[in-house]
Amino acid sequence: xQLIVHxxxxxxxxxxxxxxxAGHKAGDVxxxxxxxxxxxxxxxxxxxxxxxxxxxxxxxxxxxDADTLLExxxxxxxxxRQFLRQPENRDRKIILSAENISRPDFAVVRRNLHDFFSPxxxxxxxxxxxxxxxxxxxxxxxxKLKWGNLK
Numbered sequence: 322x323q324l325i326v327h328x329x330x331x332x333x334x335x336x337x338x339x340x341x342x343a344g345h346k347a348g349d350v351x352x353x354x355x356x357x358x359x360x361x362x363x364x365x366x367x368x369x370x371x372x373x374x375x376x377x378x379x380x381x382x383x384x385x386d387a388d389t390l391l392e393x394x395x396x397x398x399x400x401x402r403q404f405l406r407q408p409e410n411r412d413r414k415i416i417l418s419a420e421n422i423s424r425p426d427f428a429v430v431r432r433n434l435h436d437f438f439s440p441x442x443x444x445x446x447x448x449x450x451x452x453x454x455x456x457x458x459x460x461x462x463x464x465k466l467k468w469g470n471l472k
């Protein structure tokens with residue numbers, strides 16, 4: 322089994338990659354199941370330090386308390402272990418894709434992710450996309466204009 326961690330920086334076409342692989346149901350590729358094609362929320366839930374979980378913007382916005390988040394973490398860690406142990410996944414490339422993995426402040430998340438997956442997946446590969454800073458700034462500005470968020 323090989324784990325491919327797709328750590329696309331924001332504004333690099335990550336959403337299109339995620340939708341394509343989340344909908345792919347055949348062959349030697351399996352996408353880690355989650356309620357969204359983007360695994361960013363899942364990665365934060367599973368691999369942020371416990372005291373940082375309630376402050377993560379996606380959980381803070383929904384006002385999910387620390388105890389509930391820790392229960393959710395245990396449930397989803399067990400589901401992923403079960404998914405990886407399914408016989409049909411033994412020889413597959415397993416894909417995890419989350420933009421937030423590339424965040425500079427997510428070093429602990431990357432370490433925890435590695436510590437969880439390395440005993441389960443002997444071969445871990447990381448694919449990361451970056452774009453030139455000026456190109457990124459133009460795109461980010463266009464998004465702010467599009468959504469009316471110029472603060």
